Amino acid sequence: MALLEVRDLSVVFQRKGEDPFAAVDGISFDVSPGQMVGLVGESGCGKSVTSLAIMGLLPQRGVRVGGTVEFEGKDLLRLSDRELADRRGRDLGMVFQDPLSSVNPVIPIGVQVSEVLERHEGLRRREAALRSAELLERVGIPDPGRRLKEYPHQLSGGMRQRALIAMALACKPRLLIADEPTTALDVTIQAQILSLLSELVRDTGTALIMITHDLGVVAGMCDEVNVLYGGRIVERAGRHELFAEPRHPYTAGLLASIPRLDAPRGERLTPIRGSVADNIPWAGGCAFAPRCPNAVDACVERGPEMTREGERLLRCHNPVGRPAPSEEVPAR
Amino acid sequence: MAIGTSRKERIDSLAESSATETGVSLAASAWRRLRRNPVFLVGASIIGLFVLLALIAPLIAPHDPGVRMLADQVSRATNSIPPAQEGHPFGGDQHGRDLFSRVLLGSQQTLLVAVLATVIGLGGGLTLGTLAGAFGGWVDSLVMRIVDVMLSVPSLLLAVSIGALFSAQTQFTVILAVAIVQIPVFARLLRGTMLAQRESDHVLAARSLGVRQRSIVFRHMLPNALGPVIVQSTLVLAVAIIDAAALSFLGLGAADDSVPEWGQMLGNAQNVIDSHPHLAFWPAACIIVVALGFTLVGESLRDALDPKRRR
Numbered sequence: 001m002a003l004l005e006v007r008d009l010s011v012v013f014q015r016k017g018e019d020p021f022a023a024v025d026g027i028s029f030d031v032s033p034g035q036m037v038g039l040v041g042e043s044g045c046g047k048s049v050t051s052l053a054i055m056g057l058l059p060q061r062g063v064r065v066g067g068t069v070e071f072e073g074k075d076l077l078r079l080s081d082r083e084l085a086d087r088r089g090r091d092l093g094m095v096f097q098d099p100l101s102s103v104n105p106v107i108p109i110g111v112q113v114s115e116v117l118e119r120h121e122g123l124r125r126r127e128a129a130l131r132s133a134e135l136l137e138r139v140g141i142p143d144p145g146r147r148l149k150e151y152p153h154q155l156s157g158g159m160r161q162r163a164l165i166a167m168a169l170a171c172k173p174r175l176l177i178a179d180e181p182t183t184a185l186d187v188t189i190q191a192q193i194l195s196l197l198s199e200l201v202r203d204t205g206t207a208l209i210m211i212t213h214d215l216g217v218v219a220g221m222c223d224e225v226n227v228l229y230g231g232r233i234v235e236r237a238g239r240h241e242l243f244a245e246p247r248h249p250y251t252a253g254l255l256a257s258i259p260r261l262d263a264p265r266g267e268r269l270t271p272i273r274g275s276v277a278d279n280i281p282w283a284g285g286c287a288f289a290p291r292c293p294n295a296v297d298a299c300v301e302r303g304p305e306m307t308r309e310g311e312r313l314l315r316c317h318n319p320v321g322r323p324a325p326s327e328e329v330p331a332r
Numbered sequence: 333m334a335i336g337t338s339r340k341e342r343i344d345s346l347a348e349s350s351a352t353e354t355g356v357s358l359a360a361s362a363w364r365r366l367r368r369n370p371v372f373l374v375g376a377s378i379i380g381l382f383v384l385l386a387l388i389a390p391l392i393a394p395h396d397p398g399v400r401m402l403a404d405q406v407s408r409a410t411n412s413i414p415p416a417q418e419g420h421p422f423g424g425d426q427h428g429r430d431l432f433s434r435v436l437l438g439s440q441q442t443l444l445v446a447v448l449a450t451v452i453g454l455g456g457g458l459t460l461g462t463l464a465g466a467f468g469g470w471v472d473s474l475v476m477r478i479v480d481v482m483l484s485v486p487s488l489l490l491a492v493s494i495g496a497l498f499s500a501q502t503q504f505t506v507i508l509a510v511a512i513v514q515i516p517v518f519a520r521l522l523r524g525t526m527l528a529q530r531e532s533d534h535v536l537a538a539r540s541l542g543v544r545q546r547s548i549v550f551r552h553m554l555p556n557a558l559g560p561v562i563v564q565s566t567l568v569l570a571v572a573i574i575d576a577a578a579l580s581f582l583g584l585g586a587a588d589d590s591v592p593e594w595g596q597m598l599g600n601a602q603n604v605i606d607s608h609p610h611l612a613f614w615p616a617a618c619i620i621v622v623a624l625g626f627t628l629v630g631e632s633l634r635d636a637l638d639p640k641r642r643r
Contacts, residue, residue, distance in 0.1 A: 089542030101533040
């Protein structure tokens with residue numbers, strides 16, 4: 001059984017006097033224990049909102065969340081605030097994009113790590129401090145005894161992200177969501193953080209949802225990749241299949257817009273035209289149709305359903321490569 | 333010599349700044365900046381001087397401020413008031429009491445009123461602002477509507493109205509009136525900074541770790557929201573001194589004037605300001621200088637704690 005089963009998750013933002021905006025429009029995916037799943041897409045495709053919805057961290061007013069998010073058989077969306085807060089940090093951990101602003105500037109790092117342990121494992125202050133030192137050591141912070149007493153501004157960005165990972169993993173959660181954990185870091189630090197994450201996840205058996213716009217990150221880590229567009233999954237495949245043979249024009253476009261060292265000099269990158277715009281992207285046909293080089297008449301008439309192709313899921317009338325699959329399956 | 337010490341200081345602080353960037357808390361780095369700020373030093377010296385005077389006033393005051401020892405030199409008919417003389421450097425007031433002692437001891441009342449009024453106002457404002465900022469929703473709307481109504485009335489007018497509500501005015505009613513007027517200022521300020529904190533990344537991160545609501549409010553939001561409030565309270569001290577003096581001046585202070593208070597002295601002096609301006613000058617000068625001191629400290633604190641200027 002999967003650890004996390006997301007079914008038809010939708011998140012609609014509704015401000016008074018404004019048109020509703022569907023940030024997430026029926027997303028379904030599974031995460032098994034120890035598995036690393038990627039959610040990939042450009043800004044505004046709903047990947048961060050998905051993670052916040054799973055964690056129950058969306059604002060309570062002006063947001064409608066639909067579908068189910070079952071974690072070990074329990075629907076997280078139906079839990080009370082208190083039950084959810086008990087699970088966050090213990091069963092579910094999250095690492096955020098910007099380590100500079102994601103730590104409390106007025107409390108020493110050690111207290112912030114300890115607080116999680118005191119909260120969820122009922123440790124006393126001294127035990128928690130000892131465990132915090134171990135944790136910092138584990139995430140590769142040298143001289144943890146001294147670092148524990150330091151304030152966030154005394155730590156570099158990479159160190160802070162390590163400390164945040166230590167906090168998120170302090171109680172050995174079974175699911176870790178990493179929301180663009182390396183975007184704000186230097187390239188050299190990025191690689192360190194990614195290898196630290198995958199190492200920790202492998203050692204503890206924690207499942208990982210990696211949210212990123214960077215296909216390179218996904219290529220290095222994830223077992224399965226979901227490509228999001230306009231709040232829906234447009235293609236899902238194993239990492240090798242996806243990179244070897246992208247089927248959705250959007251996936252193909254993402255891959256084509258990455259600079260490659262082995263491409264001939266002078267060859268131009270192929271960007272995807274336009275950007276995500278609509279309020280309800282999938283209302284009139286395929287959301288990607290206006291930007292799609294492969295668009296056919298059917299694309300604007302009705303949105304493509306999710307179709308299965310072996311292990312791959314695809315939402316497209318006119319995919320890249322082989323001819324379109326005929327067998328339709330209900331969206332999972 | 334002065335040049336020598338200042339250069340030494342500069343070198344020391346330079347050495348410190350390079351050495352301590354990795355071993356010093358926010359408060360300490362703000363203090364380092366403050367220590368070198370002449371505006372802060374002037375303000376702090378003024379406050380220090382007056383606090384010291386208030387503390388030792390009973391010891392150094394040459395006479396009892398309530399005793400009309402020069403009453404024989406007072407004459408209403410000839411409008412004569414005791415001039416400066418041996419043992420009475422400022423002369424006497426219109427009741428024949430030693431003016432120097434009264435000005436000296438007036439510092440006690442003035443500082444006490446200012447500090448108490450600010451503390452009470454701060455306490456009330458912190459409570460309301462925390463409620464509004466931490467919980468939002470209808471609590472926020474309710475608190476903020478009350479605050480907005482209070483803020484829509486000019487502060488001195490409101491203080492005078494509140495002061496006049498009490499049947500018998502004492503020093504305490506002055507404190508209360510001045511404090512109540514400051515509550516909405518603190519509440520609104522704190523609510524704003526709390527709301528900003530509520531939306532902040534680190535509070536989201538804390539929530540993602542399941543940290544309890546109580547801890548989120550008091551450990552993660554409030555301490556980060558306090559900076560502007562601390563600055564505001566030093567500025568409010570200045571306002572409180574002036575407001576309290578104004579209330580006393582208008583006769584809404586303590587009815588008994590045997591305990592000297594600068595605002596009251598100023599009020600009593602206004603009938604004779606043409607013939608004896610020095611009676612008004614000394615208390616007025618003290619009020620201005622003390623208020624200036626608190627303002628200078630407040631402004632420099634604001635600069636020091638401003639995150640945009642933080643390295």
